[in-house]
Amino acid sequence: MAEITKKQILDKEDNPQALEDLYRSDPVKFKVSLLSAAAQNPASKLFEFWRVRIEYEDPALPFSVVPIAAVMLIAAFFGLLVRIPETFLTETWYYPRFGPFFTLLSVATYFLYKNPNYKLSIGVAIFSILTSIYLILLPDWQSFNKPDWHSDSVTMALIHLPFTTLILLGICFVQRSWQDTKQRIAFVKFCGELLMLSTLILISGGVLTGLTVGFFELMNMDIVDWYMSNIGVIGIVSTPLVATYLYDSVLRRKMQIAVLLAKVFSPLFFIFVLTYIIMMMIHGNSPFVNREFLVGCNGLLILILSLIVFSIATRSRDSKIIITDYMNVLLVGATLLINTLALSAIIFRLVEYGLTPNRF
Structure with a gap:
């Protein structure tokens, strides 16, 4: 890769696109040459803008760092x-x-x-x-x-x-x-x-x-x-x-692994929930009589709720609607179906077995 020189930057002073291309080709060498060019031509507004950009540091965060x-x-x-x-x-x-x-x-x-x-x-x-x-x-x-x-x-x-x-x-x-x-x-x-x-x-x-x-x-x-x-x-x-x-x-709270994983797994969990409902109907498994099955439904609801929350955690009201949003709506719909079934089973078991803890 050809070395970026001060002369190259000075020659491209009136070409912002060319300066951007030079920067992307080698940011480290570009920074050294740009600072030299800006010092030689302090009247240039474009060079001043680039100097501020490459020397910019994140302002002090409002919270302290714990030793x-x-x-x-x-x-x-x-x-x-x-x-x-x-x-x-x-x-x-x-x-x-x-x-x-x-x-x-x-x-x-x-x-x-x-x-x-x-x-x-x-x-x-x-x-x-x-x-x-x-x-x-x-x-x-x-x-x-x-x-x-x-x-x-x-x-x-x-x-x-x-x-x-x-x-x-x-x-x-x-x-x-x-x-x-x-x-x-x-x-x-x-x-x-x-x-x-x-x-x-x-x-x-x-x-x-x-x-x-x-x-x-x-x-x-x-x-x-x-x-x-x-x-x-x-x-x-x-x-x-x-x-x-x-x-x-x-990391200064800048990591978003959970959000990324939630967006990746939301479609997969929708397929899983849909398959789960279909197989439940085919095989006749019912949370009304199977306590372990009801507990599994509740655990599934918590997991899906977490996925949805993390998927929308970084969204704002002005964000554009993307495919993930539609998938979350479908996932919420399927989850509400399971939630209705689980709630009905809980009410049934309270009426049938009473308020005391049961293990049936």
Whole structure:
């Protein structure tokens, strides 16, 4: 590739298209030569425009960058909160109760450190204490005398607790801007990107774990139990916090992997939902009598709702209608059909079996 010289730029001063072509051919060399040409001809408005363009830097963001040291301290604190009590408590009792809770609470602490709010910090502390007391008093979800028995009520409580903590995380994320629609949408996008980044970190951590354990086994050293009980547990608990730091402080909230994947998979999920409905009618599967089938329908609704939300998260009112929008409308229509069926099944089961939890 021919080197871009100052003379070439000076000769093309009156040809904006030619300057654009030079820039696209080699931006780095173009920048050096352009700055030299602009210094030689300061009266040129076009050269001044190009100088401002290539020297432009993003203005300081309205939010601060959290130091990596603070992130490490938060990760260590909540990692030890999860790890230390396990030394004198059973794993099956402690981890399902406090593992997800402390994991999400560490992310909420990150945003409180970044944007200090005294009243909100007090509220989070009170919520944490009350929730911890509730979890301690919650009955065992598994019987030691009957290993195959599980309490459905306690299991449902443990399943819904992370969603309650997620609401607290959302409040810490938006804080005083909770009435701002853009901030609420930003939190939804954050949840999607947090899931994507956490998945990538966990995959990378799995590869690192495999290599570490494998190389130590070559020296006849079995470190699996020690590694998973210490490094593994703390690493898993710290994953969402590290993912939050990467998305918020390193990438400056500019990543859109979840949005992109949602747009890609929306047509595929529409085909899947349509096939699902047809096969359900052919084979006679009914959520009215099959509890597992009803649970599957509810899970499918949550997944499709997430896809639709992430697909439209970056859309504005002035955006042009594209094929993805039509696909989302079809997906919503198919989802409403399943939702109507599931809601009818829920009402039927409440009328038929009563308000008490049933397992039929």
